[in-house]
């Protein structure tokens with residue numbers, strides 16, 4: 001639903017020139033200037049500089065309703081409408097943009113807004129006694145609604161208590177209560193962690209931040225972070241993400257997640273209290289999955305192509321498990337997951353696939369593909385997909401066709417469309433189906 005229609009505010013030509021010169025690249029860019037007050041209120045000005053190509057996509061942006069937009073400026077050739085949205089999360093305001101089809105210069109949108117960073121009853125507040133943890137889930141900056149705008153970012157955040165140590169993508173500079181974060185690599189989020197008592201350990205291309213490296217699971221996670229990154233680099237080539245990979249292991253209990261070159265995990269103390277015998281490989285699998293996203297992160301997260309981010313990551317994690325802990329460990333886990341994979345719907349054809357399709361069925365179909373074309377060919381295919389930073393099924397199939405018979409690529413595509421049920425229709429009666 002669309003609410004009020006506002007007139008665009010004129011922006012001087014000199015500002016547009018400056019923006020064009022400052023970002024003479026092929027990536028859109030966010031300039032974030034924000035202040036966080038001790039009571040958790042955010043005052044922010046965000047300037048989004050869009051490449052002509054991104055501007056012409058007429059993106060819809062979303063921002064949490066709890067923020068009051070006090071000013072919104074767009075180029076004079078553009079218009080916007082403000083309404084409401086309930087996706088990808090509830091309680092959002094929607095800003096629909098319309099740029100001319102003839103757009104040939106970089107375009108800018110500037111949002112000024114203020115409001116509480118957290119919902120009053122939030123169970124997992126971004127800002128609290130554990131420090132600050134920002135990711136797009138908090139809808140704290142104007143985000144492309146389809147989460148399909150990648151951008152570089154320059155973030156200046158003030159009001160941050162000095163005892164909080166910041167872990168973020170790119171270059172991080174700290175001065176008093178202000179942190180400046182410069183990220184050249186494109187990503188669709190502006191994630192950061194600022195927590196008390198974090199110290200840093202570096203190894204290879206990886207920086208790990210944690211408050212307690214002596215806690216055995218943290219030690220274990222730190223070890224597998226560097227090892228899995230090295231393993232993936234060895235088989236998939238250099239990660240598309242330029243720069244160091246940052247991992248934060250935090251005491252809070254929340255799921256692990258990754259952005260480009262950036263991973264956040266939990267120490268999982270309560271899980272370990274419940275079951276002190278959690279095997280070492282369980283942490284290794286999570287670390288490897290999240291770290292592989294430095295290679296697999298190019299698919300549109302709202303589309304059926306998203307298997308190329310998540311199924312490839314889980315397939316890679318299983319490879320790492322087999323390598324580090326023996327193939328019996330990986331096979332056992334596949335066996336346990338087999339029924340969920342069987343019950344899952346198809347990967348292709350219905351927009352973003354279900355979790356069972358992405359994390360269970362997809363990796364098994366990839367494993368089956370590897371069995372058919374051989375590991376060497378599989379790795380050659382994956383190297384090209386990683387190196388060219390491909391994110392669509394069609395692109396994947398084209399690379400596959402270039403490395404194997406057309407019939408195998410056709411078979412693989414057909415398998416991505418199966419489900420629920422076995423993914424080996426032409427030999428479903430064979431033992432192959434039951435063996436995984």
Ligand SMILES: [Zn+2]
Pocket residue numbers: 258289290293309310313
């Ligand atoms: Zn993932």
